[in-house]
Amino acid sequence: MRLHLFLIFIFFCTTVLAWNKEDHEIFDLVSAIEASExxxxxxxxxxxxPSTASTSEIAKAYRKLSxxxxxxxxxxxxxxxxxxxxxxxxxxxxxxxASRKSYDFFYKxxxxxxxxxxxxxxxxxxxxxxxxxxxxxLSSGVQYLIQHSNYKRDLKRIEAVVREARLAAWGPxxxxxxxxxxxxxxxxxxxxxxxDGNSIGGKTIDxxxxxxxxxxxxxxxxxxxxxxxTAVPPTIRQTWFIVQVLSxxxxxxxxxxxxxxxxxxxxxxxxxxxxxxxxxxSEQAGxxxxxxxxxxxxxxxxxxxxxxGKRRKAVxxx
Numbered sequence: 001m002r003l004h005l006f007l008i009f010i011f012f013c014t015t016v017l018a019w020n021k022e023d024h025e026i027f028d029l030v031s032a033i034e035a036s037e038x039x040x041x042x043x044x045x046x047x048x049x050p051s052t053a054s055t056s057e058i059a060k061a062y063r064k065l066s067x068x069x070x071x072x073x074x075x076x077x078x079x080x081x082x083x084x085x086x087x088x089x090x091x092x093x094x095x096x097x098a099s100r101k102s103y104d105f106f107y108k109x110x111x112x113x114x115x116x117x118x119x120x121x122x123x124x125x126x127x128x129x130x131x132x133x134x135x136x137x138l139s140s141g142v143q144y145l146i147q148h149s150n151y152k153r154d155l156k157r158i159e160a161v162v163r164e165a166r167l168a169a170w171g172p173x174x175x176x177x178x179x180x181x182x183x184x185x186x187x188x189x190x191x192x193x194x195x196d197g198n199s200i201g202g203k204t205i206d207x208x209x210x211x212x213x214x215x216x217x218x219x220x221x222x223x224x225x226x227x228x229x230t231a232v233p234p235t236i237r238q239t240w241f242i243v244q245v246l247s248x249x250x251x252x253x254x255x256x257x258x259x260x261x262x263x264x265x266x267x268x269x270x271x272x273x274x275x276x277x278x279x280x281x282s283e284q285a286g287x288x289x290x291x292x293x294x295x296x297x298x299x300x301x302x303x304x305x306x307x308x309g310k311r312r313k314a315v316x317x318x
Contacts, residue, residue, distance in 0.1 A: 026103055029089060030111050036083055042107060043090045051107065055095050062091040140239040147234035154231035161185060161207075162214045162226055169209035180210040182217065 033041050044051045047061040066087055067073070074080040093099045168183035170176060184204045206217040207226070215223035236242060 022099060022102060023106075026093070026099075026106060027111055029086065029093075030106070032086060033090070036079070036086070043094055043103060044107070046087075046090065047094075051104070058091065058094045062087065066091075136241050140236075140241050143239050144234055144236060147238065151231055151234050155228060158226060158228065158230055161187070165207045165209050165214045165226075168207075176211065178211075180208050182206060182208050 030042075033043070033046060037046055044053065047053075047058060047065060049057055049061045053061070066084065069080060069084045069087055071077075071081050071084055093103055164185045165183055166174060168185060169181040183206075185207050186204050188203075208215040208217050208223055214226045216226055217223055237246075
């Protein structure tokens with residue numbers, strides 16, 4: 001399937017790059033003729049000759065039609081001059097073997113709907129604001145799609161962890177039991193060895209199964225629920241441009257109100273960042289979603305300390 005898509009992409013790129021300036025002129029001329037003479041009008045049908053007509057037949061048909069469309073014979077018609085000039089271009093294309101061959105290709109296969117970015121850029125000449133708007137919308141849309149993909153992947157991973165915890169607690173028959181049961185769940189990852197030198201397939205975490213609910217058990221005894229709410233759903237608000245706009249708005253609002261941002265001192269603590277090569281893309285920086293990590297839930301990371309510092313007492317004016 002991927003090979004087919006790749007070949008189609010290569011064919012599309014080759015076709016777009018093969019269109020030259022003369023082809024673009026033919027595209028414009030075809031669109032203009034259909035707009036003025038009617039939908040489906042071709043060079044041949046406008047001259048009232050078959051597609052197999054000889055050069056002399058095309059020249060004879062051109063002279064006949066040009067006499068009808070001559071501006072001197074149609075005074076007061078503002079569009080007749082454009083049609084007359086367009087007819088001359090059509091005649092020149094069909095009487096030139098190379099240009100007629102190019103037109104015949106599009107005449108038989110149809111004029112493409114998408115004519116390449118270069119074609120549209122040269123016709124419409126978008127300004128800097130239009131280009132920036134397009135890039136912002138495109139990049140934000142791609143980021144949103146990545147967030148959505150990561151969210152789906154996180155949900156599948158959470159379902160797998162919950163299933164493994166219930167399987168360890170309830171047994172192969174998956175019959176729920178009353179009360180709480182503490183189990184160890186293997187999250188996979190790199191192969192490790194225990195204190196006795198036995199091979200362990202991956203990192204394990206302590207979990208608690210209580211009824212249908214599943215929790216991650218921290219070394220300090222705190223339990224954190226594991227369900228679909230653990231994964232962060234994608235939102236337009238979390239795309240980079242909206243985040244920047246809201247950040248600037250918040251900064252401007254605080255500056256207008258005269259409330260300076262005060263940074264409180266914090267205690268310096270070193271901790272293991274828990275990075276693992278098996279981490280999914282959603283768990284790495286910038287993905288927009290957070291799921292349980294092996295090192296975090298395993299207790300290797302030290303708990304973060306809250307921002308501290310002594311609060312200053314207000315000095316009363318005398």
